[in-house]
Amino acid sequence: MPTTVFPLDSGKRFTEQRIVGHNRWHPDIPALVQVRPGDTFRVDCREWFDGAIHNDDSADDILNAPLAGVHVLSGPISVLGAEPGDLLIVDILDVGPIPQEDTGPLAGQGWGYTGVFATRNGGGFLTEQFPDAYKVIWDFRGGVATSRHVPGVSFTGIVHPGLMGTAPSAELLRRWNAREQALIDTDPQRVPPLALPPNPDSAILGDLTGGEFDRVAAEAARTAPPRENGGNQDIKNLTKGSRVFYPVFVEGAKLSMGDLHFSQGDGEITFCGAIEMGGFMDLHVDVIKDGMAKYGVSENAVFMPGRTDPQYSEWLAFSGTSVTLAGEQRYLDSHLSYQRACLHAIDYLQQFGYSDIQAYMILGAAPIEGRLSGVVDIPNSCSTVYIPTEIFDLDVRPAKDGPTRIDPGPGVPTASAR
Numbered sequence: 462m463p464t465t466v467f468p469l470d471s472g473k474r475f476t477e478q479r480i481v482g483h484n485r486w487h488p489d490i491p492a493l494v495q496v497r498p499g500d501t502f503r504v505d506c507r508e509w510f511d512g513a514i515h516n517d518d519s520a521d522d523i524l525n526a527p528l529a530g531v532h533v534l535s536g537p538i539s540v541l542g543a544e545p546g547d548l549l550i551v552d553i554l555d556v557g558p559i560p561q562e563d564t565g566p567l568a569g570q571g572w573g574y575t576g577v578f579a580t581r582n583g584g585g586f587l588t589e590q591f592p593d594a595y596k597v598i599w600d601f602r603g604g605v606a607t608s609r610h611v612p613g614v615s616f617t618g619i620v621h622p623g624l625m626g627t628a629p630s631a632e633l634l635r636r637w638n639a640r641e642q643a644l645i646d647t648d649p650q651r652v653p654p655l656a657l658p659p660n661p662d663s664a665i666l667g668d669l670t671g672g673e674f675d676r677v678a679a680e681a682a683r684t685a686p687p688r689e690n691g692g693n694q695d696i697k698n699l700t701k702g703s704r705v706f707y708p709v710f711v712e713g714a715k716l717s718m719g720d721l722h723f724s725q726g727d728g729e730i731t732f733c734g735a736i737e738m739g740g741f742m743d744l745h746v747d748v749i750k751d752g753m754a755k756y757g758v759s760e761n762a763v764f765m766p767g768r769t770d771p772q773y774s775e776w777l778a779f780s781g782t783s784v785t786l787a788g789e790q791r792y793l794d795s796h797l798s799y800q801r802a803c804l805h806a807i808d809y810l811q812q813f814g815y816s817d818i819q820a821y822m823i824l825g826a827a828p829i830e831g832r833l834s835g836v837v838d839i840p841n842s843c844s845t846v847y848i849p850t851e852i853f854d855l856d857v858r859p860a861k862d863g864p865t866r867i868d869p870g871p872g873v874p875t876a877s878a879r
Contacts, residue, residue: 475507482534482535482717484531485678487677492715495539498747499747500746506742509623510526510533513527515566520595523595523596524594527663534720535719540713540714544709545711547753548706548755550749551625551705552746553621554743554745555701559738573606573738574736575735575825577593577731577822579593580878586730586799610872613853621697623720626692629711638680659683660683697727702769714748726824731825734825773849780834781845781846790840792840799831806820813865824848827849829846832847
């Protein structure tokens with residue numbers, strides 16, 4: 462097993478560890494760990510809420526989740542000799558749940574969860590249809606996920622980090638904050654908000670203290686969105702065997718990672734929509750000197766996906782176009798057309814006995830495929846969502862005899878935000 466350079470004790474909170482990570486992006490967060498090009502090493506990762514979500518049948522913890530404190534990231538890790546303008550090569554050699562701990566209070570110890578936030582806390586992709594807080598617990602066995610809250614479904618995990626990236630330069634950080642604040646200013650009272658500005662509340666910044674902590678906390682960017690440094694991209698295909706090329710913006714690159722997922726559908730449409738867990742990553746790093754200029758990669762990571770995707774071969778696909786539920790025509794709005802495709806899938810699955818929220822949770826957690834199928838035929842874009850039919854215990858394909866209905870069981874725990 463590779464040497465663990467960023468260990469986490471499952472019996473302690475994230476801020477009580479021997480090496481404390483961070484939950485903001487800023488170039489001045491110190492790198493407390495250093496590796497060399499060519500090194501192979503292990504990093505432990507805590508579930509993104511640091512244990513605030515529990516294995517029970519209540520959604521109150523999702524409704525009251527400590528959103529100001531996410532994501533708890535392992536890092537920054539300095540790569541010796543990496544300089545601005547380089548490309549950092551990161552090979553994901555292995556990634557999985559918390560090893561050798563099959564049961565326990567932390568997500569990753571034999572279980573994980575999928576959640577939908579209330580609209581006031583960010584909602585999800587379909588927040589107008591699902592404005593409250595919801596939670597589904599998934600149990601892991603032999604690489605397969607099942608849930609007492611969504612019966613009749615099981616699927617092989619597609620384990621990956623939701624978040625990994627390098628630190629921004631001071632200039633890049635200023636650009637992030639300026640453009641996101643400009644967006645907020647267009648509708649400052651919007652619920653959910655258009656963006657998340659810097660917020661010192663619950664900031665974790667490695668070993669910074671005093672005035673330096675206060676300065677960085679006031680400037681540092683939140684980790685919620687993906688940006689030029691990678692970040693919270695939620696790409697389900699960054700699995701074991703992937704190779705990622707990250708732009709380097711600061712000395713040492715300052716690589717960080719976390720937000721591990723046992724499985725996820727394309728888009729992570731429920732927001733907390735993957736099966737969230739803690740675990741480990743085995744990584745190998747190297748550097749391409751002046752790689753950003755050599756390959757024209759001035760921003761955003763380039764990657765080679767792994768080869769460990771579940772081998773599903775039969776799919777049922779749903780399509781949607783850029784027309785609102787009220788019948789309003791929108792111009793080539795792929796976001797809207799993907800929403801409509803997802804809603805069509807939810808309508809369909811309800812005919813088999815699932816509730817609307819159970820169907821929504823399936824789309825968020827199972828390894829569905831989302832595609833932009835047509836983006837040139839004005840005025841309608843066309844998006845599609847592919848669901849593997851093999852994940853269901855019953856046959857969900859259309860047939861002359863009509864749909865077979867399942868027993869939906871106790872359903873999805875819900876906490877009303879109204």
